[in-house]
Amino acid sequence: MLKLEDVTIKFGGLTAVNNVSLEIPEGSIFGLIGPNGAGKTTLFNLISGVYKPTSGKIYFQEKEIEGTTPYKVNELGIARTYQNINLFKKMTTLENVMVGCHTKSKAGIFDAVFKTKKQKSEEKAIIEKSMNILEFMGLKDKAYYKASNLSYGEQRRLEISRAMASEPKLILLDEPAAGMNANEKLELNDTIQKMNKLGITVLLVEHDMKVVMNICDTVCVLNYGKRLCVGEPDYVQNNEEVIEAYLGGDIDV
Amino acid sequence: MEQNKKSAGQIINEKKFLILEIIIVALITAYMLRGTYPSLILCFICINTIAVTGLDILFGYTGQVSFGHAGFYAIGAYTSSILSIKLGIPVVISMIIAALVSMFFGFVIAIPASKLVKHFLSLLTIAFGNMVYIFLSVTKDLTNGFSGILNIPNLNLFGFRFKSNQSYFFLFAAVAILVLIGKKRLIHSRFGRALIAVRENPHAAAGMGINVKYYKVMAFALSALLTGLAGAFYAHLIGFISPDGFNNNQSNVFMTMLLFGGIASSFGPLIGSTILTIVTEVMQGFVRYQMLLYAIFILLVLFCMPNGVSGVIANIKSRIAKRKGKKVEPRA
Numbered sequence: 001m002l003k004l005e006d007v008t009i010k011f012g013g014l015t016a017v018n019n020v021s022l023e024i025p026e027g028s029i030f031g032l033i034g035p036n037g038a039g040k041t042t043l044f045n046l047i048s049g050v051y052k053p054t055s056g057k058i059y060f061q062e063k064e065i066e067g068t069t070p071y072k073v074n075e076l077g078i079a080r081t082y083q084n085i086n087l088f089k090k091m092t093t094l095e096n097v098m099v100g101c102h103t104k105s106k107a108g109i110f111d112a113v114f115k116t117k118k119q120k121s122e123e124k125a126i127i128e129k130s131m132n133i134l135e136f137m138g139l140k141d142k143a144y145y146k147a148s149n150l151s152y153g154e155q156r157r158l159e160i161s162r163a164m165a166s167e168p169k170l171i172l173l174d175e176p177a178a179g180m181n182a183n184e185k186l187e188l189n190d191t192i193q194k195m196n197k198l199g200i201t202v203l204l205v206e207h208d209m210k211v212v213m214n215i216c217d218t219v220c221v222l223n224y225g226k227r228l229c230v231g232e233p234d235y236v237q238n239n240e241e242v243i244e245a246y247l248g249g250d251i252d253v
Numbered sequence: 254m255e256q257n258k259k260s261a262g263q264i265i266n267e268k269k270f271l272i273l274e275i276i277i278v279a280l281i282t283a284y285m286l287r288g289t290y291p292s293l294i295l296c297f298i299c300i301n302t303i304a305v306t307g308l309d310i311l312f313g314y315t316g317q318v319s320f321g322h323a324g325f326y327a328i329g330a331y332t333s334s335i336l337s338i339k340l341g342i343p344v345v346i347s348m349i350i351a352a353l354v355s356m357f358f359g360f361v362i363a364i365p366a367s368k369l370v371k372h373f374l375s376l377l378t379i380a381f382g383n384m385v386y387i388f389l390s391v392t393k394d395l396t397n398g399f400s401g402i403l404n405i406p407n408l409n410l411f412g413f414r415f416k417s418n419q420s421y422f423f424l425f426a427a428v429a430i431l432v433l434i435g436k437k438r439l440i441h442s443r444f445g446r447a448l449i450a451v452r453e454n455p456h457a458a459a460g461m462g463i464n465v466k467y468y469k470v471m472a473f474a475l476s477a478l479l480t481g482l483a484g485a486f487y488a489h490l491i492g493f494i495s496p497d498g499f500n501n502n503q504s505n506v507f508m509t510m511l512l513f514g515g516i517a518s519s520f521g522p523l524i525g526s527t528i529l530t531i532v533t534e535v536m537q538g539f540v541r542y543q544m545l546l547y548a549i550f551i552l553l554v555l556f557c558m559p560n561g562v563s564g565v566i567a568n569i570k571s572r573i574a575k576r577k578g579k580k581v582e583p584r585a
Contacts (some may be wrong), residue, residue, distance in 0.1 A: 086454050086457035124445075
């Protein structure tokens with residue numbers, strides 16, 4: 001579904017992502033891990049169109065997408081969440097999700113000002129759909145709260161809800177479990193798996209190994225912008241290079 | 254959608270409130286309409302409401318600051334005047350063309366402006382305002398320079414000639430109300446949500462499939478359209494315009510009205526322009542201190558009421574509701 005070919009991006013002298021090739025099969029939950037500064041979020045930004053790769057190609061459903069502007073990437077069916085929560089703070093929970101429905105609705109200025117039939121029915125459908133998503137994510141009773149008044153874990157869930165509202169085929173989750181307590185993490189595991197069963201491919205960046213190892217089909221490890229290894233969770237966990245990257249190599253005394 | 258949450262009793266109570274407010278406003282308006290000068294003030298209030306609503310769409314909802322809105326106001330006023338005097342176009346049509354011309358300039362300015370944020374955008378809009386002002390004062394052939402344009406014809410609609418301030422008031426009030434309703438509808442739609450999303454977080458908005466540049470440009474154009482229309486109204490109401498009415502001060506006046514009334518609120522522009530128009534007229538004898546007065550209003554907003562008068566009203570309402578034991582989310 002998503003294919004990266006020798007993707008490289010350089011910021012001045014720093015090569016944040018170095019010749020990374022990946023293939024994410026449709027319907028999978030794909031984990032992306034690595035120490036801090038390994039280039040995971042940069043890779044996300046490359047896929048979602050925030051950055052343009054210095055070299056290399058990114059294909060989504062056989063279509064080249066590198067360098068496409070973010071809003072067009074979303075229209076193609078890739079939605080994302082952010083590591084440092086990026087909600088519309090002064091809007092309500094419901095409104096946040098309604099904004100997420102943007103690409104799947106059409107009404108323009110004239111429909112809005114003259115309240116055409118089309119606009120009314122579309123608006124009704126948007127509210128209904130948003131409410132369903134909030135129910136799915138367990139946020140329905142917080143629908144009329146300001147987004148800034150939600151707890152940290154709830155805000156993370158709201159980000160996922162908002163991303164889901166654009167009916168993506170691929171969803172990029174950037175550290176969704178950060179700042180969640182043990183219970184919330186378990187719920188998150190459930191939610192991601194439920195989401196996957198709805199037919200959404202998931203690409204997950206996460207530091208919490210429990211989450212990654214429990215739900216991912218495939219895991220890719222990045223270190224210093226390079227791909228260290230790709231494989232099933234068990235394989236990756238026992239890979240020497242990976243252990244070295246995380247815990248430091250042996251020292252010969 | 255917020256109605257879903259409110260109980261039936263609350264809705265009735267709010268309706269009563271609104272009806273009471275409308276009756277009070279109508280009575281005061283009716284009393285003021287007896288005099289020519291008070292009617293003129295009412296006309297100014299309506300015109301300013303339209304112009305400030307334009308600014309609100311841009312600044313309040315889309316988060317794009319503009320200190321050059323007098324430029325659009327001037328473009329509206331001058332275009333309509335010149336078209337109706339030099340080309341003899343009927344005033345209604347010249348007003349509409351003026352609004353559209355202003356909208357066009359909104360587009361033109363928005364293309365560079367949509368790339369800028371914060372103080373860079375402020376500087377660009379100030380520059381725009383000054384450019385229009387200088388253009389008006391220098392091109393004597395077209396605008397008559399500082400002498401201004403005299404004898405701008407009155408509006409003539411379906412054979413009815415608008416001569417008195419009172420007659421103009423009814424037209425302007427109707428347009429202002431339509432503009433306020435239109436704005437409210439626009440904000441509670443897909444388009445309005447996109448504008449607010451751009452204001453709240455442009456990166457996330459782009460990530461959600463919103464074409465940030467398009468919405469910034471459209472906000473500028475809509476804003477310019479409304480402010481230009483207000484400018485055209487002003488020109489035909491007064492019958493005389495000169496560059497002095499469209500300098501930087503006028504932009505600051507619009508901004509003060511918006512901030513004092515309350516940004517991004519339904520009635521903020523109306524409240525702000527009502528209070529400030531009346532204060533300005535009352536203080537007519539102290540014109541020199543006008544900007545000082547506005548500075549005081551802005552300081553009041555900065556330190557005491559970040560959401561302006563309408564924010565204060567919303568807070569009082571939510572406090573009353575709380576005392577009655579109902580839970581209402583306060584304005585953030």
